[in-house]
Amino acid sequence: MIKITFPDGAIREYAEGTTALDVAKSISEGLARKVLAADINGQVWDATRPINNDAQLKLLTWNDGDGKSTFWHSSAHLMAEAVESMFPGVKFWVGPPVENGFYYDMDLGGRQITEDDLHKLELKMAELAKKNEVYERKEISKSDAVRYFTEKGDEYKLDLLQGLNDGEITFYSQGNFTDLCRGPHIPNTGFIKAIKLTNIAGAYWKGDEKNKQLTRIYGVTFPSQKELDEYLAMLEEARKRDHRKLGKELGIFTMDDxxxxxxxxxxxxxxxxxxxxxxxxxxxxxxxxxxxxxxxxxxxxxxxxxxxxxxxxxxxxxxxxxxxxxxxxxxxxxxxxxxxxxxxxxxxxxxxxxxxxxxxxxxxxxxxxxxxxxxxxxxxxxxxxxxxxxxxxxxxxxxxxxxxxxxxxxxxxxxxxxxxxxxxxxxxxxxxxxxxxxxxxxxxxxxxxxxxxxxxxxxxxxxxxxxxxxxxxxxxxxxxxxxxxxxxxxxxxxxxxxxxxxxxxxxxxxxxxxxxxxxxxxxxxxxxxxxxxxYAGKFPLWLSPLQVKILPISDKFMDYAQTVLQSLKNADIRAEIDDRNEKIGKKIRDTELAKVPFMLVVGEKEMNENKVAIRKQGKGDLGTKDINEFIAEIVKEIKDRKSE
RNA sequence: GCCGUUGUAGCUCAGUGGUAGAGCACUUCCUUGGUAAGGAAGAGGUCGUGAGUUCAAUUCUCAUCAACGGCUCCA
Incomplete structure (x- = not known):
């Protein structure tokens, strides 16, 4: 029997050769379905690898960074399997997990891969994933490994082998794909439920621009379609914040051929x-x-x-x-x-x-x-x-x-x-x-x-x-x-x-x-x-190119709008009047979208009371105020360079 | 610089081997409206640039420029 110590300090005994997966099953079936890998004494191991000595154990799931990395690393192998089936003879370099997914570098032997192929590869990967192919770990001697890749004519893996010592070499196989790999991997391909291959890129071998350029395919995978959808939505949101898009929309800068x-x-x-x-x-x-x-x-x-x-x-x-x-x-x-x-x-x-x-x-x-x-x-x-x-x-x-x-x-x-x-x-x-x-x-x-x-x-x-x-x-x-x-x-x-x-x-x-x-x-x-x-284009008041927009209800109040404008200008506030022949709703909408921090709506009521109706970008109607009171407030906000 | 993708109206994008369309923006007119899109009409593009194939190229081919996704680089 061996002693397994859990993160909370609990110690339980298991038979020698037990696996992290067995341990998980002994706790609950639900947990076992989520375990991707295990942290054994600070090292990430396959959940299916036998444990022969007393150990500290932490089960790793999608919610652990190392669990996620293992998931993506295994996804890279799955992608490689799909690529190999579509492009026989392809030679692989390395395929690590990265911050948002994984990639694999490969030499396609002069063949080209297109965006259409990516979609075909996704389908192939999904098909292979459904087979629940097991990731099998095999320790192998250096000479056997060298022989294997020499026969395959794979100079890339032979190059990798040069840096490795006998006794630390392992192969991982799933389905028809075998790779030199230190692991670890998730138990089987069935965990991979949602697949998106994001792009194709050239990447220099070993990152040196003097070397040959390999083909790199980037992808990202998830344990459920929902998570992929969320990820894609997040990317979409990020694109909206892209300074190139916002810079154009807000008239900040331009480039010209x-x-x-x-x-x-x-x-x-x-x-x-x-x-x-x-x-x-x-x-x-x-x-x-x-x-x-x-x-x-x-x-x-x-x-x-x-x-x-x-x-x-x-x-x-x-x-x-x-x-x-x-x-x-x-x-x-x-x-x-x-x-x-x-x-x-x-x-x-x-x-x-x-x-x-x-x-x-x-x-x-x-x-x-x-x-x-x-x-x-x-x-x-x-x-x-x-x-x-x-x-x-x-x-x-x-x-x-x-x-x-x-x-x-x-x-x-x-x-x-x-x-x-x-x-x-x-x-x-x-x-x-x-x-x-x-x-x-x-x-x-x-x-x-x-x-x-x-x-x-x-x-x-x-x-x-x-x-x-x-x-x-x-x-x-x-x-x-x-x-x-x-x-x-x-x-x-x-x-x-x-x-x-x-x-x-x-x-x-x-x-x-x-x-x-x-x-x-x-x-x-x-x-x-x-x-x-x-700021997603919503600059704080002191930086905002236009600080206040005055929105007259109709052009009957244009004269009053002018006096408000003059008061603002006298206080060095950057202000303009929306003098278009449009309804107030339209003016508000356009000013909101232009991300102007303050709107002053002026109509009959305001004119009669020498006030302004204040509307703050993103916050809506703030009620009316005396114009000088409003100016005093925002002059202070500008001077303090408030960031909100 | 290298690999890959893209280039059509100010913006976002359709589309076609027989010299082009939508929405928004813009202009004019009607409307004078109280807190996120009132209505109508109009104007706007030698389809990135150059060459080739063709009776005919925005569409196919090549080159070139630029942008985009990466790689390399970043005083």
Whole structure:
């Protein structure tokens, strides 16, 4: 007998070789029908795999992350079985679960798969799922595994085998499909009741663009049709929040073929938001001791040779223009210009820290396939600043920048984000990263220390650093689930020396400053793209391009509407009159859909009492008020930048 | 940049080897209406661009540009 310990601490005895499924059955048949896998001593196992020793056991169902992953991993195998039946000879690479479903990478041997095929594959999968095919686990020796895939001529699985040791190799089979796989899997295919293959994509083998491109099929499956329907409805809702759709509807920005890809044109409504954001940034930075500067959009080649950007990023800069025998580049970053401002006058330790801020316009020749609405563009306006400081000042300055992030996040009600400490990859020193191994370690520790001391939660990721130093990136997600860096706070130990930046320290010796690059509001493009999705287009009052719309009941009250408009304008409130020849219901509907925060309905009653009938977007009728009282209230709301 | 898909009116989308349609938006007229769509009429597109096949191309083929879904990349 063996002892099984349950999550609640209960211990029960079972025969040696019992399975998680047996355990579940001993509790209830209903539970057994839902068990997908089991957590045995912290490892996820097949529910049907014999347990031979005492163990901690947690039964995993659809409601557990690991249960879901197992379900989707098994679905990938089911899809592979269907693909193999339709495309004999197909070779598979890997097929893992992902955040919302699974994919499988495959080499179709020159054949093409179409959207029509996806539907056929779904039907085939459903047919196979109904057979309740059991996922069978088999331990196999490395030599047998190598022989199996050599006979099959499958170079991909042979490549995978290279990295595995004898004794840790398992095969899983269901129906006619056998795959090299560490598992685990759900008990049988019958659990998979609802199937949607979402798209076909190319994916480089091992994620390296020099390698062959494989075909990747993405899909998602569920234990019931209802859950699939809910998922599809959720996607539909997300699409409604897509900043590209909302940006067009609300007249925020537009793109035009004749201007060029990735070059957003800010329309009047979008420009109002930009100006409000810049006002916020200016106020905040001034209070935090920053000084504003303005620099040109271009610079000579030598500037970017000195900064060290050119060898790393030449391909993603717009090609240079030649004038007077000199090459000029459109600036892809503001730092070199700012460094030159630092260098323009001699500095002493008394000038430090020096914080130079600019909403700088940068141009980056991003790869065509990378462009994505406002989130990834070729012309961007960065909430940029560079802080030149001594080593002693660094921790306080770095923390102050982090505090500024948090202050902004509070204003915008941003609570879903992750701070990521982005580190260098030692294997890519000299290639992607400045070849200063010790300085890397030193500054990375410096940043890590600041984060730990200030108890700021963060994750660490290797290979995401800037070429000149480590950074803290704030990661956010767009409405359709793509991950983006919203803000960034970077340490630079390289450029100060490269530009021979110096200040005279207390001992009257020249010293090179540390530099912090920071952009808490990211770029206007990405930030407004994010805000559109964050607010679903319903901007808070202070950011809303149009704050108040006046809706006269009929044109008899147009004169009164004009006096109301004038009062609002005198208080710097962005307001308009809906002077169309339409009924009030129609005007309300259109103004609601345009997401204007306040509507003021004015008719005979209001005119006689010098009042306005207030209607709030999404909230409906709020009753009447004296016009000055209303103005006083919303002026305060605007000034406080209330996010609701 | 790579793989795949798409491109018809301002927007959302039908449609066809014989040079095009709907709804909304827009304009005009009627209506002057009290909290999410009043009525009528009208205007608007060389069907992304270029070439080829054809008696004839928006439709078929190729190229190109752009967008979209991914991959790679992101100072």
């Amino acid at each position: 004749d201007v060029g890809p990735g070059l957003a044109l800010w329309m009047p409504n979008g420009t109002i938001i930009i100006e409000e954001l810049e006002r916020l940034a200016k106020e905040t930075e001034q209070a935090a001791g920053y000084k504003r500067v303005v620099t040109p959009h271009i610079g000579k080649e030598i500037l970017y040779i000195t900064s060290g950007h050119l060898p790393f990023y030449q391909d993603s800069m717009y090609p240079p223009m030649e004038l007077e025998g000199q090459k000029y580049y459109l600036k892809a970053m503001n730092c070199p210009h700012h460094h030159k401002i630092f260098a323009a006058q001699p500095k002493s330790y008394k000038d430090m820290p020096l914080r130079l801020a600019e909403y700088g316009t940068c141009y980056r020749y991003e790869q065509s396939g990378e462009l994505f609405g406002l989130m990834r563009v070729r012309c961007l306006h960065m909430n940029d600043a560079h802080i030149y400081c001594t080593k002693e000042q660094f921790a306080a300055e770095f923390k102050a920048v982090n505090d500024m992030y948090l202050k902004y996040f509070k204003i915008f009600g941003i609570d879903k984000y992750i701070m990521r400490l982005s580190l260098h990859d030692p294997e890519k020193l000299g290639l992607k990263y400045i070849n200063e191994p010790e300085l890397w370690i030193e500054t990375e520790n410096l940043v890590r220390q600041v984060m730990i001391e200030n108890k700021i939660p963060f994750v660490e990721v290797k290979g995401e650093g800037a070429f000149y130093g480590p950074k803290i990136d704030v990661q956010i997600w767009s409405a359709i689930g793509r991950e983006f860096t919203l803000a960034t706070n970077q340490v630079d130990f390289a450029q100060g020396r490269r530009f021979k930046l110096e200040f005279t320290n207390k001992d009257n010796h020249p010293e090179t400053p540390l530099i912090i690059h920071r952009a808490p509001l990211g770029t206007h493009e990405r930030f407004i793209g994010f805000l559109l999705e964050h």
